[in-house]
Amino acid sequence: MIALLRRDLLLALRAGGGFGLGLAFFLIVTVLVPFSVGPQSDLLTIIAPGVLWLGALLACLLSLDRLLALDFEDGTLDLLATAPLPLEAALSIKALSHWLTTGLPLVVASPVLGVMLNLAPGGFVWLVASLALGTPALSVIGTFGAALTVGIKRGGLLMSLLVLPLYVPTLIFGAEVARRGATGLEAGTPLTLLAGITLATIGLMPFASAAVLRMTLR
Amino acid sequence: MSGVSFEVAAGAALILRGPNGAGKTTLLRTIAGLQPPLSGHIAGAHETIAYAGHADGLKAMLSVRENLDFWAQVFGQNDIEPAIAAYQLQPLQDRLAGTLSAGQKRRLGLARLMVTGRPIWVLDEPTVSLDTDAVALFAAAVTDHLTANGSALIATHIDLGLDAGSLDLAQYRSAVDLRIGASDEAFL
Amino acid sequence: MSLWEYANPVKFLSLSARLQPFLWGAAALGIVVGLGWGFFGTPDDYRQGSTVKIIYLHVPAALMAINAWFMMLVASLIWLIRRHHVSALAAKAAAPVGISMTLIALITGAIWGQPMWGTWWAWDPRLTSFLILFLFYLGYIALWEAIEDPDTAADLTSVLCLVGSVFAVLSRYAVKFWNQGLHQGTSVPMATGGRTVSDVFFYPLVISMIGFGLLFLALVFYRTGTEIRLRRIRALIARSKRNL
Numbered sequence: 001m002i003a004l005l006r007r008d009l010l011l012a013l014r015a016g017g018g019f020g021l022g023l024a025f026f027l028i029v030t031v032l033v034p035f036s037v038g039p040q041s042d043l044l045t046i047i048a049p050g051v052l053w054l055g056a057l058l059a060c061l062l063s064l065d066r067l068l069a070l071d072f073e074d075g076t077l078d079l080l081a082t083a084p085l086p087l088e089a090a091l092s093i094k095a096l097s098h099w100l101t102t103g104l105p106l107v108v109a110s111p112v113l114g115v116m117l118n119l120a121p122g123g124f125v126w127l128v129a130s131l132a133l134g135t136p137a138l139s140v141i142g143t144f145g146a147a148l149t150v151g152i153k154r155g156g157l158l159m160s161l162l163v164l165p166l167y168v169p170t171l172i173f174g175a176e177v178a179r180r181g182a183t184g185l186e187a188g189t190p191l192t193l194l195a196g197i198t199l200a201t202i203g204l205m206p207f208a209s210a211a212v213l214r215m216t217l218r
Numbered sequence: 219m220s221g222v223s224f225e226v227a228a229g230a231a232l233i234l235r236g237p238n239g240a241g242k243t244t245l246l247r248t249i250a251g252l253q254p255p256l257s258g259h260i261a262g263a264h265e266t267i268a269y270a271g272h273a274d275g276l277k278a279m280l281s282v283r284e285n286l287d288f289w290a291q292v293f294g295q296n297d298i299e300p301a302i303a304a305y306q307l308q309p310l311q312d313r314l315a316g317t318l319s320a321g322q323k324r325r326l327g328l329a330r331l332m333v334t335g336r337p338i339w340v341l342d343e344p345t346v347s348l349d350t351d352a353v354a355l356f357a358a359a360v361t362d363h364l365t366a367n368g369s370a371l372i373a374t375h376i377d378l379g380l381d382a383g384s385l386d387l388a389q390y391r392s393a394v395d396l397r398i399g400a401s402d403e404a405f406l
Numbered sequence: 407m408s409l410w411e412y413a414n415p416v417k418f419l420s421l422s423a424r425l426q427p428f429l430w431g432a433a434a435l436g437i438v439v440g441l442g443w444g445f446f447g448t449p450d451d452y453r454q455g456s457t458v459k460i461i462y463l464h465v466p467a468a469l470m471a472i473n474a475w476f477m478m479l480v481a482s483l484i485w486l487i488r489r490h491h492v493s494a495l496a497a498k499a500a501a502p503v504g505i506s507m508t509l510i511a512l513i514t515g516a517i518w519g520q521p522m523w524g525t526w527w528a529w530d531p532r533l534t535s536f537l538i539l540f541l542f543y544l545g546y547i548a549l550w551e552a553i554e555d556p557d558t559a560a561d562l563t564s565v566l567c568l569v570g571s572v573f574a575v576l577s578r579y580a581v582k583f584w585n586q587g588l589h590q591g592t593s594v595p596m597a598t599g600g601r602t603v604s605d606v607f608f609y610p611l612v613i614s615m616i617g618f619g620l621l622f623l624a625l626v627f628y629r630t631g632t633e634i635r636l637r638r639i640r641a642l643i644a645r646s647k648r649n650l
Contacts, residue, residue: 003291007280014279075273079330082250082269083292144569148562152552161548162566165541166573169580176584190583197576208569215561218253404491405415405638406645 001085001093008097018066022059022102023109029055030113041118048117049127049178055113056106056131057138057171061163063102064142065149065156067094068213072150081217087210095136095143095206103135119182126181130194134174137198140205141166147209151216169197222390228337231360231370231380236387242373245387246342247271249371268336270344274327278316282307282326285315290333301332304359305352320347328356332363339363339370345378353378413490415634422627429624436617440466444610460518462611466618468511471539474504474622478546479571482564491637492630494560497567498550499629503622505543512536531581538577542570556637 012019033051037043071077080090110131111124119127145163149155173194180187222245226232234242248255251264276285286298302308305325310318315326324347331339339360345353357378360370372378412418444462481497484490515533516526527533549566553559 003288007277007284007288010284011277011279071275073273074275074277075271076275076277078252078271078273079269079275079289080292081252082264082267084265084294085292148549148566149552151558155552158548158552161541162545165538165545165577166569168538169573169576172577172580172584193580193583205569208565212562212565215558215565218558405634405641 001089004080004085004090004093005097008094009100012097012101018063019101020105022063023105025062026055026059026106026109027113029058030117033117044118045120045182048114048119049123049182050175051117052110052113052119052127053131053134053171053175053178056103056110056135057167059106060098060102060135060138060142061160061167063098064146064163065159067098067143068146068150069155077150077213078217081214087213088206091143091147091209091213092140092202092206095139098143099136099139103131103139106135107131120184122184123178123182126187126191127178129191130174130177130181133191133194133198134170137170137194137201138167140198140201141170144205144209144212147213147216150213170194170201173197222385222387224385226338226369226371228369229364229367231364231372231382233378233380233382233384234371234373234387235375235384236373240387241390242387243271243342246340246371246373250340262338266336267338267340268331268334269340269342270327270331271342272346274323274330276315276323276326279314281312281314282318283311285326286329286333289330293334293336295333295335298333301329304332304362305329305355321349321352324348325352325355328359332359337368339368339372341370341372341374343373343375345374345376410488410490413488413492415492415638418492419631419634422631426624426627429620429627433617433620433624436613436620438617440610440612440614440617444607444614448606448610455521457518457521458607460514461607462614464511464514464518465611466615467507467514468536469615470618470622471504471507471511471536473619474500474507475539475542475567475571475574477626478504478567482567485560486564486568491560492634494564495633495637496626496630497564498560499633500622500626501543501547501550503625503629505540505547507618507622508536508540508543512540529585531578531585534581534585535578538581539574542574546570 030051033047034044037047068077071080081087083090107128110127114124114127142163145159145166148162149159152158173190176190177187177194180190224232234245236242244253246269247253249260250267250269252269275289280288283298283302286301290296290298302311305328307322307326307329310322310326315323318326324344328341328344331341344356348356353376357380360372360378360380363370370382372382412421441462445459448459450456450458478497478500481493481500484493485497512533515536519528519533520526546563546566549563550559553562
């Protein structure tokens, strides 16, 4: 399992691996927001938590089609399916490496972008906390979407269509935490619910992803 | 396909022959456990089988050694030196797999079998893009594997010079065309 | 004789052919009587005026939008567990009907909401939930269309339907948490235990709901039959090619 994680991280870091693409996308989307809504800082303060969450979600989504497609094309998935490692574990590791290369950098970068969007001072802790708790769920759910569409030629757009509705609960609770935190309201309840969703998806989604992948590999 | 039945003993190999589309790949994938049989059954656990298909599962951005190391670790083995030696990959071991020629990639893909430590090799067209010398290396590796009480099931068109039985799949062409899926028969 | 015998495509087609005339007839009767009585035979509401009468379209459509997804869930489970082709095809056949019902519910809701709330659309929990349901239907149908092998398509869409159902319920609660909403309480007594509309409105509503339910059944039988015949033709073409 550690071998698979190390290989995926190594691949992401080497040329053409796509490490940092999600982060760059997050940066650009956030920078474009003031151009589209205007530079008034009080307006930006209001929308900052939501914009940052939406940007993080889209950045996660965009890097998903690389998650399994490359391994599918070069036959690695066939070989992994016959390896002693259960496919559920392999997919959990894949989701983890996706989170480490996409989700975690977003969490780290979000305060900087928060400053640029004039996020309220009290909101930074909650923004980082909500992203740290919520992005793993995005990676795990995204792995399911990637497994569903990996056998389909040009399945990227279809995958977005399938994955985005599944992201709704995570987005609602995550953005709610950031929003309530930024306006000084109590944010413990949505944070707990967000943690619940993340833990449940980490525990259950790999089984659905593996089942779907076995069907595709047939 | 229908009516195919065979058994491969430990220490023995079986060569599968048959025209394109006879169902060799389907049969081998089924045996490797990648797809369920439409009917019939396969004795022997999937956990004893090392499968090598048309694609080698190599990463272009990893070196030869890193590729082998990865698969060795996935299969719980440590020693990749015999595999490197058997396919004469020493001079290539630090090159990125993406810079190898097709035949060199194939050699690396076949070397992967040796690091799985599994007794049954299921190989689909292993000699594609190999030159004569590399085919000899491959035949030697298979012979060694058989001597060590392993067994092999190989679909190929060329003569490997192995002491092995062969089975022609052409005669088992079934009444059902697999391409439309046997399930569609239910609608007739 | 077991119910599962109708999982045989040929048996299903003959049953469907016998049932369909009654289903279409009863559905037409239910909808004509329900809507006719509802539109012309009931008094205007003292507060909502004649606008309220759109309820006879809105509520049955919304009900069937949810029930269609539920039926797809059951059919998907049957396919995954017992691998009956008719079940998978019935789920496939129900999806476009379900998405149409969802659209009808959304559009009639907007038409009803405009004079009542002064806006065509509000991010009310119920409206939002239906919008999310609409997205789920869209993804499900798109996945069916994208996969060539019919059995793989049936497998993958079934799992999507299962996972989607869980997330749809989750979204429903998430959306409730997110916004408390201005939608009026449910008009269907089963859900609340007490009736929130009076009898004059209630009976035509029930008849209309039954009519929509029967219409859904008739459409699903019809469309499943089409799908079965499509697969039959494919199998026949393949067989004749082999025999050449």
